[in-house]
Amino acid sequence: MEQFKNVYFFDPFGKDTERIRKDLVEVFKNLGINTVDSSVEADLIASIGGDGTFLQAVRKTGFRNDCVYIGIAIEEDDYMYVDFSYKESRMIEEALTSEETHVRNYPTIEVKINDNQSSYCLNEFTLRSSIVKTIMMDVYIDDFLFEQFHGDGILVCTPTGSTGYNKSLGGAVVDPLLKAIQVTELASVNNNKYRTLGTSFLLNKDRPLTLMIDKKRDYYPIMSLDNEALSLQNTEEVQIRVSDRVIKTLKLPNNTFWHKTQRNFL
Structure with a gap:
């Protein structure tokens, strides 16, 4: 296991978790890992909270790979x-010092709206109409017009995002070792x-998806990138x-994606 030097705590709850953060600072200090105030200086970023907080931590720190x-x-x-609980600091210590702990890579989605700068998602991207009206769009795979969609919208997820909204819509749960997106x-x-x-x-990493929104109607599409909403007028493509870009996390023994899927759903 590589030796980390600096940790940055992403703690959006502020005063509500101040004591927890102080305890964690001591845990990492005892491992020879310094706490820094800027995520840019860190080689380890720790979110304090649930899955939503983890997704925010990745987004707010720029999807660093x-x-x-x-x-x-x-x-x-x-x-x-x-993967961890602040109440079980021993597990954190073991994971950061054990030779059995390795780094795993989670695939991400790149999203480009019109000609704007690319954005990224670790979990999922959705596009739908923000008004009570169905939305029409042409769905292209590569440069091939695959279908003309008419409905509430489209969801595109990563393998790690396949267990949430996607699963509730009848989509498949996908192994994160597959570099693919699910539509x-x-x-x-x-x-x-x-x-x-x-x-x-499913589309593999070499097959981009393009959504061309019908220009004949006045749509006000609302898009979500993980747990952040984005509303843009005049969205065409x-x-x-x-x-x-991948997101690196710790791969723990007996705590794979499929162990977690079993605990959450079976």
């Missing part, structure tokens, strides 16, 4: 991204006039692909 992220839970619960429909309209595939599908 040159450091390792870990999640430390406050509540006693089962999570998909968070799932949100209440598509299927009749004699409109027709979609009607099921989720959204390009989505598997990113070359």
